[in-house]
Amino acid sequence: MRKFILTIDQGTTSSRVTVYNNRFNVVDTIKKEFTQFFPNDGWVEHNALEIWNDVKALISKILKKNKLKGSQILSIGITNQRETTVLWDKITGKPIYNAIVWQDRRTTGICSALKKKMLVSKIQKITGLIIDPYFSATKIKWILTNAKNAKKLLKKNNLLFGTIDTWLLWNLTKGKSHLTDITNASRTMLFDSKKEKWSKELLSVLKIPSKILPKVVENTFDFGETNLFGETIKIGGMAGDQQAATIGQACFHSGQSKSTYGTGCFLLMNIGSQFKLSKNRLLTTVAYKIGTKKMYCYEGSIFVAGSAIQWLRDKLLFFKNAKETEKLYSKANINEKLIIVPALTGLGAPHWKPNARGIIIGITRNTSIPDMVKATIDSITFQTYDLVSAMEKDSASNIKEMRVDGGMVTNNNFIQSLSNTLQKKIIKPKNIETTSLGVAYLAALSCGLLKNTSAITSLWESSKIFKPKIKKSLMTNKINEWQKIVSILTKNYP
Ligand code: ADP
Numbered sequence: 001m002r003k004f005i006l007t008i009d010q011g012t013t014s015s016r017v018t019v020y021n022n023r024f025n026v027v028d029t030i031k032k033e034f035t036q037f038f039p040n041d042g043w044v045e046h047n048a049l050e051i052w053n054d055v056k057a058l059i060s061k062i063l064k065k066n067k068l069k070g071s072q073i074l075s076i077g078i079t080n081q082r083e084t085t086v087l088w089d090k091i092t093g094k095p096i097y098n099a100i101v102w103q104d105r106r107t108t109g110i111c112s113a114l115k116k117k118m119l120v121s122k123i124q125k126i127t128g129l130i131i132d133p134y135f136s137a138t139k140i141k142w143i144l145t146n147a148k149n150a151k152k153l154l155k156k157n158n159l160l161f162g163t164i165d166t167w168l169l170w171n172l173t174k175g176k177s178h179l180t181d182i183t184n185a186s187r188t189m190l191f192d193s194k195k196e197k198w199s200k201e202l203l204s205v206l207k208i209p210s211k212i213l214p215k216v217v218e219n220t221f222d223f224g225e226t227n228l229f230g231e232t233i234k235i236g237g238m239a240g241d242q243q244a245a246t247i248g249q250a251c252f253h254s255g256q257s258k259s260t261y262g263t264g265c266f267l268l269m270n271i272g273s274q275f276k277l278s279k280n281r282l283l284t285t286v287a288y289k290i291g292t293k294k295m296y297c298y299e300g301s302i303f304v305a306g307s308a309i310q311w312l313r314d315k316l317l318f319f320k321n322a323k324e325t326e327k328l329y330s331k332a333n334i335n336e337k338l339i340i341v342p343a344l345t346g347l348g349a350p351h352w353k354p355n356a357r358g359i360i361i362g363i364t365r366n367t368s369i370p371d372m373v374k375a376t377i378d379s380i381t382f383q384t385y386d387l388v389s390a391m392e393k394d395s396a397s398n399i400k401e402m403r404v405d406g407g408m409v410t411n412n413n414f415i416q417s418l419s420n421t422l423q424k425k426i427i428k429p430k431n432i433e434t435t436s437l438g439v440a441y442l443a444a445l446s447c448g449l450l451k452n453t454s455a456i457t458s459l460w461e462s463s464k465i466f467k468p469k470i471k472k473s474l475m476t477n478k479i480n481e482w483q484k485i486v487s488i489l490t491k492n493y494p
Pocket of ligand 1: 011012013014261262263264305306307308309310322323324325326406407408409410411414
């Protein structure tokens with residue numbers, strides 16, 4: 001009997017496969033890290049074939065380990081690192097260049113040219129996005145211009161583009177399905193989120209041929225089936241990782257928000273069914289489309305969150321394991337006035353300064369490793385504050401509470417600091433793997449195991465609530481100091 005859901009969570013540094021039972025308890029989860037390539041300053045690449053081979057092997061392994069047959073899997077859900085761009089030859093199935101990762105900054109020049117052409121507000125109106133190398137469009141353009149076989153394959157109609165969702169789906173279905181879902185499409189900077197169509201105008205500006213693009217569908221859909229694992233299994237759910245986490249956190253109503261703290265931090269706030277543009281340099285993104293119901297969200301992306309902890313660990317050698325930062329934080333001298341802006345790979349929302357680099361200020365004879373750890377962790381809460389303020393201005397309402405998830409939220413000192421800085425209630429859910437859970441719910445909706453989003457709301461449970469422990473007036477001083485330093489920094493980088 002089929003009674004399990006299988007999810008693929010293809011992240012920036014690792015791929016994870018999870019099996020859930022029909023009550024959404026995790027039966028098993030396995031993961032594999034894969035190679036990161038940094039061929040130049042600011043360049044980040046992945047080998048898309050390595051990713052696919054890992055995912056295929058993980059699925060076989062988890063089925064074997066748990067003595068499950070393909071026939072027992074009701075449906076597969078796919079969630080993925082967004083924006084990361086693959087172009088491949090549809091005859092050989094081989095990518096024509098390494099996947100260019102969302103963090104990659106090589107297309108800063110193409111973005112500057114778009115800005116010079118006065119396309120900032122046009123692009124925002126069509127896609128909801130701010131021009132930045134972060135999104136897929138300029139990465140596609142770069143591969144089309146620089147990969148050896150691009151032109152030849154284009155001429156023969158043998159070239160395909162996809163973000164990682166599309167790439168995995170195409171391989172799972174042995175080339176039958178060339179589809180993406182609306183949340184991933186909305187991160188390409190080529191998709192008209194209101195009309196739900198690829199924008200002819202933007203394709204023409206960037207000279208990207210529409211024939212290489214996948215068809216865009218909603219998040220619960222009959223995406224195709226795979227027969228690579230014995231019996232045929234349907235693929236029924238798909239969403240970009242941050243939107244999947246929003247679904248996993250059951251943020252289905254306007255005003256609800258979640259923040260995920262992994263490599264980067266991504267704060268999404270549901271803004272309802274109307275496409276609204278931010279006046280404070282946030283992104284407007286499709287949150288999900290389930291059946292005919294489409295919801296939008298504002299999104300603020302911080303490029304460096306958990307990766308700042310990795311930097312303290314791997315480059316400054318302050319500790320061996322990220323877990324140690326919780327204790328080190330408690331040992332910091334609260335009178336130190338150290339400020340760290342960890343713009344290690346530029347600043348994301350609301351500043352959008354891809355060239356900015358970090359700063360440490362206020363070092364004294366007493367500054368210690370715990371102080372550096374505390375200042376780094378607090379910086380992530382200040383960056384979140386800047387996003388929350390922008391969101392509150394845009395939506396003309398107050399965010400009452402925030403649901404959090406991701407690897408960093410195991411650190412209770414971090415969450416307490418977040419609650420102090422924001423002066424808001426912060427809620428940790430029972431299951432912090434909300435990305436994979438979100439897409440398990442989508443797959444479950446498509447096979448009828450779940451009826452509607454209200455059923456997901458009933459499944460969501462909180463595990464711990466953090467409330468502010470420091471007075472607002474004290475925090476305001478610290479936030480002012482932070483904002484003063486950030487504004488000096490951003491002025492230095494045009
Ligand atoms: P991703 O999905 O982006 O790969 P995860 O959600 O797995 O990331 O989170 C991993 C990140 O969280 C790493 O960057 C790591 O430095 C950070 N991290 C993990 N545990 C802790 C901790 N206890 N305190 C602070 N940061 C942590």
